Amino acid sequence: MTKLERLQQTVIACAKCPRLVAHREGVALKKRPMYAGWDYWGRPLPAFGDPGARVLILGLAPAAHGGNRTGRMFTGDRSGDWLYGALHRFGFAALPTSTRRDDGQALRDAFITAALRCAPPLNKPLREELANCKPYLMRELDLLDRVSVVVALGKIAFDAYLGVHRDRGFPLPSPRPRFGHGAVYSLDDGKTLVASYHPSQQNTQTGRLTREMFDGVFETVRGILSEG
16 A cells, blocks of 8 residues: 555544534435435545646535545536546546546546545535644645646635645745636745636536636646646
8 A cells, every 4th residue: 555545544534523523424324315325425535536646636625415425526516527527628537527436537647635525514614624634635745746736626725725835844925826716826846826716516507617717727737737
């Protein structure tokens, strides 16, 4: 077992946040009627992807009936449909959808993780819960030594990455990077931070985030990789 695989096993066994433990396990027991036949994952989610990836995709947290049900990041919900669809269009994913852990999906040159590894109530994590998860992201960044581009999905993920960047001993640019869809920042750790609106239903169904806008993010990523 590699160091990265051992880290994911540690994540899966995590019980640092009582509120999150109660919520994720409660959801897994109650279930939605349409998923009554599912054996919900109901634990913290491991990251997913290519250990040799140059692109790290950082989300917020698992969805209660998406990742918390399926056990894979961005799998089994509409946000995942958007993300994997875009990844497939730009050559990072083997399949355009991700529905369950055994569906044959695989990532190429991309690795998906999250600022929080458990589904939070109302999709709103507490500051201390994000702090408890931060060491896992920091360790992933230590082990994923080929990452050159970080795509932050949403402001919380964006801020989480900047916090980890600082805690790993790198100064933040001045002025401090501000979140905005499509914003690109070169950081002192040698990585490029690309910001995107999160592909949540709230954003996609209202038109705040369109497929053209989302594809534009990965066009930018491809351009950075080709230059680097």
